[in-house]
Each structure stands twice: as structure tokens, then as C-alpha cells.
Amino acid sequence: MNIDVSSNRDLDPVSLAQKLIRCKSVTPCDDGVVDLAAGFLRSVGFQTHIIESGPPDWHIKNLYAKFGHRSPNLAVIGHLDVVPAGNMSDWKYDPFAAYIEDGILTGRGSVDMKSGFACAAVAAKSIVDRSFDGAISFLVTGDEEVGTEHGTRAILKWCFDRSIKFDACLVAEPTGTGNLGQAFCIGHRGSLNVELASRGIQGHVANPEKASNPLTPLIEYLHFMKAKIWDKGDGIFPPTNLEITSIDVGNSTPNLIPSSAQAKLNIRYNRLHSAESLIKDLKLARNFFSPSPDNLSIEAQYNSDFFICEDKSLINNMFSAIKEVLEIEPKISAGGGTTDGRFISKYCPVVEFGVPEDEMHKANESIAVNDLIKLTEIYKVFYKNFFGTKFK
Ligand SMILES: [Zn+2]
Incomplete structure (x- = not known):
């Protein structure tokens, strides 16, 4: 009709x-x-x-x-x-x-x-x-x-x-x-929120050999993950993308190496990935920057597929x-x-x-x-x- x-x-x-x-x-x-x-x-x-x-x-x-x-x-x-x-x-x-x-x-x-x-x-x-x-x-x-x-x-x-x-x-x-x-x-695309916590040893900035700065591996790790090309998209879906959304230390003292630092990131991912595969990749890359998983914890906070x-x-x-x-x-x-x-x-x-x-x-x-x-x-x-x- x-x-x-x-x-x-x-x-x-x-x-x-x-x-x-x-x-x-x-x-x-x-x-x-x-x-x-x-x-x-x-x-x-x-x-x-x-x-x-x-x-x-x-x-x-x-x-x-x-x-x-x-x-x-x-x-x-x-x-x-x-x-x-x-x-x-x-x-x-x-x-x-x-x-x-x-x-x-x-x-x-x-x-x-x-x-x-x-x-x-x-x-x-x-x-x-x-x-x-x-x-x-x-x-x-x-x-x-x-x-x-x-x-x-x-x-x-x-x-x-x-x-x-x-x-x-x-x-x-x-x-x-x-x-x-x-x-x-x-x-x-799906959305995955991730929280990271880096743990070190507090100390004086003049004696870094007696401390362990948690910011150094955290920043190096974030830089590496941000530069990673996950995929190129597939024509319908845009490429998977990671954005660092926050780096928090809460340190107001200029000569203090802090004992811990936190960061947050979000990954918008297409059908070439899953939340599980992304977390696996995030944890695998951690090994290059952190002596043990305890020093750099990675936790998924929210996921929508x-x-x-x-x-x-x-x-x-x-x-x-x-x-x-x-x-x-x-x-x-x-x-x-x-x-x-x-x-x-x-x-x-x-x-x-x-x-x-x-x-x-x-x-x-x-x-x-x-x-x-x-x-x-x-x-x-x-x-x-x-x-x-x-x-x-
Ligand atoms: Zn709306």
C-alpha cells in the first residue's frame, strides 16, 4: 500500500x-x-x-x-x-x-x-x-x-x-x-575503565637510591600503552583507542618521593577485542615496567561491551x-x-x-x-x- x-x-x-x-x-x-x-x-x-x-x-x-x-x-x-x-x-x-x-x-x-x-x-x-x-x-x-x-x-x-x-x-x-x-x-565500541596503582618506597628526592619512585614505572607504562596501536578499525568500527584520564599522587611536598601513585584510563574497543583480552594485554605489558604485579596493580572498574x-x-x-x-x-x-x-x-x-x-x-x-x-x-x-x- x-x-x-x-x-x-x-x-x-x-x-x-x-x-x-x-x-x-x-x-x-x-x-x-x-x-x-x-x-x-x-x-x-x-x-x-x-x-x-x-x-x-x-x-x-x-x-x-x-x-x-x-x-x-x-x-x-x-x-x-x-x-x-x-x-x-x-x-x-x-x-x-x-x-x-x-x-x-x-x-x-x-x-x-x-x-x-x-x-x-x-x-x-x-x-x-x-x-x-x-x-x-x-x-x-x-x-x-x-x-x-x-x-x-x-x-x-x-x-x-x-x-x-x-x-x-x-x-x-x-x-x-x-x-x-x-x-x-x-x-x-565497548568501554573499559581501568584503575592502576603503583607502589614504591617513600624517600628524599636527594637520595633516590634509598627510595623507589612509583611514578617512574607508572608514567613509562602509560606512555607505552598510549602509543600502542591496537588495530586500525574495520570500516564500520573505528580503531580501538586508549585515553589516560587521570594521574594522581596527592603529593604537595616538592622534596618527597611519594610511596604510591594512581592512574585511570579508558579504552574504547571494537569487535576485534574483548574486555578480557584487553586486560590480559594490559597485564602482559606490565612485566616490562614493574618488578612484580604487586608493584603495579591493574583493575578493571567498569565495562560495557x-x-x-x-x-x-x-x-x-x-x-x-x-x-x-x-x-x-x-x-x-x-x-x-x-x-x-x-x-x-x-x-x-x-x-x-x-x-x-x-x-x-x-x-x-x-x-x-x-x-x-x-x-x-x-x-x-x-x-x-x-x-x-x-x-x-
Ligand atoms: Zn543523549
Whole structure:
């Protein structure tokens, strides 16, 4: 069936994005943003459920909204919390005024990611207006920017407790840089946080032979690991990369060799590695710089594994939706920072596409209004492609 995806012009993603931005929903504060989103989705026919999670000092409001009872069930996930505005004097306009000038919408969350939610929600109206053999579910968290336990993971637990299953997922997070539609994501690298502790013997800097400086092997080791080429990427995944994020000694005395030093690093790794293989490599290299493992301890503190969408049909749906609306061929990538898509990727294939990410978290975060109109059209075509033959 030929579907007119450009109908329902009464629904405007720009005004919905403005209303969402005007809620000061800096994590964990909600400021009415989830009720606003739920009210919109109810107005177009969704059933909504507020899912609350977290202790009193980190009380998070999340939303699950569903239309339809058949399969396939397409999950659309996103977040409505934002990072703080930062230094207010750096902003040209009030970051929560959602001011539009010369076709540019400025405000905290205009890129990450209230606009993405607004476009996906408005586009959903084109689906729910029609009878189709499927379901569309919005999983909207208020805890993405800081934590994850009481956000998407709490929503997924709520869903699985009710035997709700998903067949595919669209993440409406900002994607790619430059113009809209340059790239979309089908996965992300894994992330491994590692803490190192180097132990030596305290002493006077004038008598180094009677001490053992823990900083020397630590710095040499970090320098060696930073220079290591882990791989060159594989076309979809960027290369694996190690970044040193902290070196701490806490020594305020200039003539004292300290007894210990700590460091932290993060490795973003692609599918050519695993957290276990990286830790093994880190420990193997330690032997060149430290007399014993006790002198330089290496501990993995946090790991989120890489994920990749293997569903060619879902990838083609997004590719052709972007191509149809923008008349360009997007790059397919697994770059950029990871998203909550990693949690649902264990259960169904995930694609991610939203506005360009260049401005996210910056002062004067802003997006072209025209991009929101186009993004809404792309989501409509994506929904149409996904549910395609399922329409009655
Ligand atoms: Zn985001």
C-alpha cells in the first residue's frame, strides 16, 4: 500500500521540542518533562505508563508508551534529561527559553535529545493513524546523562516483568557530525575503565637510591600503552583507542618521593577485542615496567561491551529512509560515544539516528528548525519501511 507519510501537518515537532526544552530537566530533576511527553503520546492514541525508580535523593521518572498489540513491536528509545547549562554568561539566550531566531532553535537539550524525541513522537502519529499489524513503543528515560540503573535499565526490567518483547529498536540520539544525515549508527565500541596503582618506597628526592619512585614505572607504562596501536578499525568500527584520564599522587611536598601513585584510563574497543583480552594485554605489558604485579596493580572498574546490529533489513530501512528524504547516501558507522541502545541490543537489533551531534552539551546548544522537519519525515519513512507490508 502506498502511504502518504507527509500527512498530519497539524502536528509540529518544533513546538513540541520547544515545550520540552522549557522544562529544566537536568538529571535527576524532571520538572514536568515526562508528563508533557506522556500527554503528547496519549493525545495521539498511545497508552502510557510512568515508571519511577531510584532512592529519594535520585528519584527518576521514566515513561513507557505503547500503541498497538501485535508484532513486530518497534521500540523507540531516548532520554529527556539534560546536562546542566554550565556558565550562564556563555549563553546568548536563556538555555531553557527555547528561543528561535533565523531558523535556529537554541536551548539545552535542543540537540541532546529533546528534538529527537519530539520528531520521533510526531512522526509516530503517521503510523497510529493507520491500522497496522504491529506495535510501536516509546521507552523514554530521565536518567541517561548521569546514571543508567534507574533509567533505561529500569524501563526494560518493567517491560520484561510484563513479558513485553521488542523486535527492533530505533535510538533517536544525536548521530554524526556536519549536516543532517551524513551518518547513522548500527553499534558502538565497548568501554573499559581501568584503575592502576603503583607502589614504591617513600624517600628524599636527594637520595633516590634509598627510595623507589612509583611514578617512574607508572608514567613509562602509560606512555607505552598510549602509543600502542591496537588495530586500525574495520570500516564500520573505528580503531580501538586508549585515553589516560587521570594521574594522581596527592603529593604537595616538592622534596618527597611519594610511596604510591594512581592512574585511570579508558579504552574504547571494537569487535576485534574483548574486555578480557584487553586486560590480559594490559597485564602482559606490565612485566616490562614493574618488578612484580604487586608493584603495579591493574583493575578493571567498569565495562560495557560493544554492540553491532546484524539485521540487514533494519539497516537498509534506515539507509533508504535517509536517502529518500535527503537524497544523500549516509555513512554507516559504529563510532561515537555509546548510548542506552547497548542495553536493548541484547534483546533486539538497534539502529541509531538523530540530529547532528556537533552542538551537544555546549553553551548555546542549537539546531536548525529545518533539520527537525526533515528528521520527522525520515522517521516517518523509517516507520513506513519497518511496518511496510504490515499495513492493512
Ligand atoms: Zn543523549
